[in-house]
Amino acid sequence: MGSRQFPRTIFWLVWAVALVPLLVASLSFFSGWRPDQQISQGELYQPGVRLEDLRLSEYQVEGSWQLILLVGQQCNTECLNWQSLLPGLHTSLGKDRDRLRLQQIKTGQLPNSLLLADPRGFMVARYDLSLPPQAVLKDLKRLLKLSKVG
Numbered sequence: 001m002g003s004r005q006f007p008r009t010i011f012w013l014v015w016a017v018a019l020v021p022l023l024v025a026s027l028s029f030f031s032g033w034r035p036d037q038q039i040s041q042g043e044l045y046q047p048g049v050r051l052e053d054l055r056l057s058e059y060q061v062e063g064s065w066q067l068i069l070l071v072g073q074q075c076n077t078e079c080l081n082w083q084s085l086l087p088g089l090h091t092s093l094g095k096d097r098d099r100l101r102l103q104q105i106k107t108g109q110l111p112n113s114l115l116l117a118d119p120r121g122f123m124v125a126r127y128d129l130s131l132p133p134q135a136v137l138k139d140l141k142r143l144l145k146l147s148k149v150g
Helices: 002-031 077-092 094-099 133-146
Strands: 065-071 100-106 113-117 123-127
Touching (some): 065 133, 077 094, 077 100, 077 133
Antiparallel strands (some): 065 113, 113 123
8 A cells, every 4th residue: 555655646746846837937927927137238129019110211121130220310429439339249249240230220200229120020129329339249149149040
């Protein structure tokens, strides 16, 4: 009788080890809980926002990741700084630099910022120009390392 009880205990322990993490993950997902700390330095877009939804006249979707410098009516000091930093940031990507296309778009409707779009034209993140280039570069390297598209 004791030997029959042991396999049953192991059976339920295996099920518990498998199901408890699944239940906790499901509860946290469906309750809308998100961690306080964010890995990305930029402001992430909600899924489904496309580059064309921003109504930018000059953008081009070419099947590669795109880092777009939006230049408002006035290009302030941070904007001028990023205009000079972008080529170096692009070069710093090393072998992955061919997967990222740089664009600069003049717009009066949106503030000066950096936008990141995926190869299918979906918006990923928006970066404030006050961020240091190392923060954006770190995000780009992580993204291109994990991404299989573009």
